[in-house]
Amino acid sequence: MTLSRIVEAKKAEIKRMKAPRRSLKEAISSARGLAVIAEIKKASPSRGVIERTLTPEARFQKYVEGGAVAVSVVTEGNFFGGSNETLRQLSAISPVPLLRKDFIIDPLQLYESLFLGADAVLLIASLLEGKKLSMMVEKALELGLEVLLEVHTPDELKRAMDTPARIIGINNRNLKDFSIDLRVTQRMMDLARKLENPLKRKMVSESGISSLEDALFLASCGVDALLVGTYLVEAQDPQDRIREIVERTR
Numbered sequence: 001m002t003l004s005r006i007v008e009a010k011k012a013e014i015k016r017m018k019a020p021r022r023s024l025k026e027a028i029s030s031a032r033g034l035a036v037i038a039e040i041k042k043a044s045p046s047r048g049v050i051e052r053t054l055t056p057e058a059r060f061q062k063y064v065e066g067g068a069v070a071v072s073v074v075t076e077g078n079f080f081g082g083s084n085e086t087l088r089q090l091s092a093i094s095p096v097p098l099l100r101k102d103f104i105i106d107p108l109q110l111y112e113s114l115f116l117g118a119d120a121v122l123l124i125a126s127l128l129e130g131k132k133l134s135m136m137v138e139k140a141l142e143l144g145l146e147v148l149l150e151v152h153t154p155d156e157l158k159r160a161m162d163t164p165a166r167i168i169g170i171n172n173r174n175l176k177d178f179s180i181d182l183r184v185t186q187r188m189m190d191l192a193r194k195l196e197n198p199l200k201r202k203m204v205s206e207s208g209i210s211s212l213e214d215a216l217f218l219a220s221c222g223v224d225a226l227l228v229g230t231y232l233v234e235a236q237d238p239q240d241r242i243r244e245i246v247e248r249t250r
């Protein structure tokens with residue numbers, strides 16, 4: 001046994017950790033209609049337990065079947081009932097990019113995300129003050145992780161535009177009181193186009209999407225993608241809801 005054979009075997013092992021697939025940015029760009037990023041979570045602080053029917057694997061299959069371009073896996077355990085293990089398992093088989101959804105505040109969690117097989121991570125601007133925001137975005141990109149950078153206020157959007165993040169998420173939910181307002185997306189898209197013209201980043205509207213009408217409204221605001229959780233998790237046949245959104249926004 002030579003050292004080079006051991007190294008070759010190790011390389012193959014690392015490669016097998018993750019099924020081959022494209023990047024989140026590519027997946028959003030090549031969507032037929034509005035790109036749908038479908039979320040897997042068992043519970044949420046505002047709603048309590050929401051998953052009542054499917055295992056994460058079964059739900060995942062239905063999301064892909066329905067045409068979700070990517071899947072968001074919430075790994076936070078105490079408030080959302082998520083687990084790192086679910087992400088690791090899905091990463092081994094997923095044909096679509098996986099976003100790790102957690103509360104990432106330390107570089108150590110970026111390494112952890114990589115090791116769990118995430119393709120992209122959610123970073124929340126309001127949790128990363130001052131220079132820490134750019135530092136974390138740069139660190140993630142350096143490691144080969146894509147970043148969905150979440151904002152909720154004009155000030156956060158300005159800060160986000162000063163980082164190299166290529167995908168920006170506009171959260172319609174105010175994380176302080178959990179209230180939802182889809183017009184946040186409308187206002188922030190107007191501002192985004194003023195700050196960067198033409199807009200070079202992919203824009204995602206997140207949270208509170210609970211009907212086809214909501215999706216159509218957000219499409220009219222000019223976003224590239226929707227991140228949808230509860231509306232899909234509540235459905236036993238989420239593939240139909242995804243298909244409907246994709247078909248009606250083509």
Ligand SMILES: O=P(O)(O)OC[C@@H](O)[C@@H](O)c1c[nH]c2ccccc12
Binds near residue numbers: 124229
């Ligand atoms: O279930 P909803 O309302 O469709 O939301 C999904 C997703 O946007 C939401 O889980 C989310 C977006 N950003 C967050 C930050 C923390 C916790 C949760 C979130």
